[in-house]
Amino acid sequence: MTIAVSPTTAEAGSRLQGVPGPARPEAPAHVIRDDAEAIRVAHELAQHFREGASERDRTNARPLAELDAFSQSGLWSINVPKIHGGPEVSYRTLAQVIAILAAADPSIAQIAQNHLGIVAAIRTVSDEAQQAELFAEVLAGTRFGNAFSEKGTKRAAEFETRFTDHGDHVIVRGKKFYASGALLAHLVPIVALDGEGRAWYAIAERDAPGLTVIDDWSSFGQRGTASGTVIIDDVRVEKHRLVPAWRGYAHPSADGAIFQIIQAAVDAGIGREALDETVRFVREKTRPWIDSGQERASDDPYTIRAIGDLTIRQHAAEALLERAGLAIDTAVANPTAESVAAAQIATAEAKVLTTEVALAAANTLFELSGTRSTLAEHNLDRHWRNARTHTLHDPVRWKVAIVGNHALNGVNPPFHAWS
Incomplete structure (x- = not known):
């Protein structure tokens, strides 16, 4: 079954309240073989x-x-x-x-x-x-959530959340947003800075005292991510749960490309489903245009061409995604400046095309399917809402720029978690 966690509204002047975390799994998770x-x-x-x-x-x-x-x-x-x-x-x-x-x-x-x-x-x-x-x-079977990004800082890579050292543990204080997964996680890694300004993952229990996860995500897309607010009010984290995130970017590693390829893969999936929905709707429900002379909308030559174009672009996006995965595998096995840059570039190329095809497929769905496709009973607008929301992660105009700068000037991409 699916449970609905309803956020408390502020309409009556009440504050949004934290939501308890889920129970740990009763049995160990399956382990995939290959x-x-x-x-x-x-x-x-x-x-x-x-x-x-x-x-x-x-x-x-x-x-x-x-x-x-x-x-x-x-x-x-x-x-x-x-x-x-x-x-x-x-x-x-x-x-x-x-x-x-x-x-x-x-x-x-x-x-x-x-x-x-x-x-x-x-x-x-x-x-x-x-x-x-x-x-x-x-x-x-334990799930990590996240408490990384902060809404009030000037740039995405800047953090105000910090921790203080107390011997065998640290105390973390701050506030996060865009915390996808935290609501339904078992453990919540919090990006927090030490006294030297270095970033760590302070992994807290989901229901640790002082850790409040608020279900206030109000975006029109990716609604089920519950990417809302996390308040960290003097949360205790044991030292053995303090992961030195900063080390991942002190030397060449594929970590940034790994975070990015998963984002591109989400967009590839949205594009695939939007395209498949278009094909189904045109075949089963759409009427042919009066000037087409066709009995079926699926025989309209302009519709056929549009579906062909989207199919080719979707396949190209998926091919670039696969190519990026291979480049990351190479960089994980042998993380050098060159192999990591190659993985970043390949992933950036995939991110650009998966973004473009997700948006194009979600928009063309309505163009080819007709007015009937906008009816609430079909809820097809969720594909566009999801595509538009998710593709705002890590702007592709900068992905295009790093690919171009590398091709033209031999400049490697910037090395951080968003590249």
């Missing part, structure tokens, strides 16, 4: 998620049951290293998994993004003991 099983399980889950996706969007429901199925399936541990008991599938496969699930419900796919990114970061920056502890949590 890439082929990861793809197969993704398709099985996607079939299930698609059934209620429109209604969840319509009612602003939170997909707790679906997330439980997702994390228990083993797909939340697919990039845990083999040495720690994980499947360590390729990032080519991981991107395919996210795209498959995003086609069914892009909110659910996006919720996993920061979790999988954190798993990658732990591999890069944590010592052996910390890796063993945190990867064991992930393999058991």
